Amino acid sequence: MIFKKIPMNRFEGFHKMFSGSNENTFNICQECGGACERNKIGTLLPGEKEYIAKKMGISVYEFEVRYLDILKMDDETQLYVLKLGKLCPFLNEETEKCECRNFKPVFCKIYPVVFTVEDNKINFIIDDWCKLSRKRACRIYFETSIPLLLRLPIPIGWFRHVVSYDNLCFDYEQLEKHKNGKNRCVVFSLEELLSLQKTEVETVNLCIDFGEEVEEPLF
Ligand code: SF4
Ligand code: SF4
DSSP, X not given: OOOOOOOHHHHHHHHHHOOOOXXXXXXXXXXXXXXXXXXXXXXXXXXXXXXXXXXXXXXXXXXXXXXXXXXXXXXXXXXXXXXXXXSOTTBOTTTOOBTTGGGOOHHHHTTTEXXXXXXTEEEEEEOTTXXXXXXXXXXXXXXXXXXXXXXXXXXXXXXXXXXXXXXXXXXXXHHXXXXXXXXXXXXXXXXXXXXXXXXXXXXTTXXXXXXXXXXXXXX
16 A cells, blocks of 8 residues: 655644654653663654655655665555664764754654554554653643644554554664664564564663653743
8 A cells, every 4th residue: 555645844834833852851751761762663654754855955765775664564555664773863872862853753753642543543642651751741742742643644544554563662683683784774574573572671761750850841
């Protein structure tokens, strides 16, 4: 299945309306140790690779090679995901900051908002796994992205595919090994991906006690 691309101006509008994280949320992410950066898969929406490549001033081909891998679903649908293995290619390891902050993938920007699919209905919820969910101000702020998401023409088939792995945690070392040293855009089948889940997720730095020393986020 090939999904209809979401037009660039819709992505542009979304990023103008919802700024996502700020210094305060960044402090919380540092406290957390970047748990989602080491366990989760970042999937791009239809048309999003074209949008981000344009914002970066590079060709879509170059963007795919440098930043993306492909997930091939059982019905041959291809989904583009941020490179699987080690760390996201946009994460600056020195500063620990995202280098595509103003045009990062929509489903990165809205996290801890995640979704479930029931019949033909998409439900957006806050992922309690994420430390940002522990602050009321954060929850309320991230929930403001939900009406904006509902305005994006995201095909229901896209949600149906992504929900099959989106809430799971993966073993990034195994993902890296699976690529066999290849740094170009690598194709993973859904079956291969699901076999590389983490059996145990380290909880040392995850969303347990929320330190009071972290400032209440302001937006
Ligand atoms: S899991 Fe939540 S708190 Fe932790 S790094 Fe990711 S977004 Fe930040
Ligand atoms: S694009 Fe940015 S926010 Fe998304 S996983 Fe990469 S570093 Fe994190």
